[in-house]
Amino acid sequence: MKKKDVPQDESGLEKDNIKEICYAVDEKGDYTTIKSTGWDPKTIALDNALQEINERINDAKARVLNGETSPIEYYMECHKMDIGILASYVGKFQWQVKRHFKVKTFNKLSHKMLEKYANVFDISVEQLKNINNGN
């Protein structure tokens, strides 16, 4: 890539005043570094991923309100986690976390276990129990 072709597209980096370093060749063909504000294909890929996450959050929320899953799944999606990551944060096996998604099991969880989840999500146990109190 030539220095003059280094993209200066709009991206989420801009509002935080962050620029990235790119390696590109100058007029003489020598490699140099130049700052870039972003590149559209990258921004589109990121937007795509975020949209996907938002869909997962909304879907989880609807299922919590419908009584089909526990709030743990909703907060997990809010924090961009999957079951594997959440399981390692609370120190449980994946199948145990999956069980805690069941409303019946969730309602019987000990305060200590609820606190573990609440700590991972940085919320109170009250907020954990009722997603309308959360973020």
Next chain:
Amino acid sequence: MEINFTHHQTAHCENGVVSNLMKHNGFDVSEPMVFGIGSGLLFCYIPFLKVNHAPAITYRVMPGQIFKRFAKRVGIKIKKEKFKNPQNAKARLDENLEKDNPVGLQVGVYNLTYFPDEYRFHFNAHNLVVYGKQNDDYLISDPVMETVTTLTTKELEKVRFAKGAFAPKGHMYYPIDFPKKLDIESAIIKGIKNTCRDMLAPVPIVGVKGIRHIAKLIRKWPKKKGVKVANHYLGQIVRMQEEIGTGGGGFRYIYAAFLQESSKILDNSALEELSKEMTEIGDLWRDFALEASRIYKNRSAKTDAYNKVATQLEIIADKEELFFKKLKKAI
């Protein structure tokens, strides 16, 4: 306390930390040199590892490998420590800062408060340097940031003890022993040989064979997985290529810069020519990302569009195969 440490922004975190730590210790080693000698370039499809609900592809070697190989090849020694207990991890860090020793840390990205929200994912192989402490704030030189920044004690503990794949476990590292002169020439040759071996490996998911493998999968996705999933997977390839750790295209340019620098050091004009060729291959990776982003932006999954990007990848694989065969002969 603040160590007199100069922050240089770099394109990639691990190269950046190594280059910055080397410069701090009086050795002027550029980011591309670290990347090339550490044989950072790789392509590997990891079907059993899912990142953000899509199969993982990596355009670089495993976290920590670049520093490890670089150190071995130029003849420096590094001290690496991992911790079970956050208190011990903090104590060892503070001890080093007291001794005027800036250290590299492996951290999780999700809780890096100075990153824009949308860039914060559960990726645990980010690297930064801590070079001091003021009250409750640790002074941070994150190589991908333009300027230095800070994290509170609590925030730093969170990122050092992030969980999930590649959990850092408080991982801390710094060079402890240097030769009088770095053995750059032979290190470059070892680094190049290693990368050629990796990229031409006779393994279906690694190197140029791995690129062809992915191209084949891309052709199948729209039918096999449906529009939504196919688009998500394709988007993920581009994200890993261009964003998560400055992948494919970006790494090719860094590698081309490395070859150009090496051609001067080794007085080998063939490497200068190959540097130009690698730059062109980098451009092809970018064309692929551009074309792929058009597909999922329109949220359609026309089979011919998928076939088109798959063909682009196959062309790249052919060019890279030829390239690494030539590179192997050139040194």
